[in-house]
Amino acid sequence: MTIQLSCPWCTDEVTFTIDEADEELVCSNCSTRMDFAPDPGVTYELLYASVA
């Protein structure tokens, strides 16, 4: 599963792969790993709001 997010390192909107096992997002461009958003509501929206 992937989502589009602005990567602070790429300074561009890129595809992130969601690593649910590690609860991390992995930038497909620079391979930077980020934790999910600290706010569960925001994380939920990132993960699921755009899918519906």
Ligand SMILES: [Zn+2]
């Ligand atoms: Zn990146």
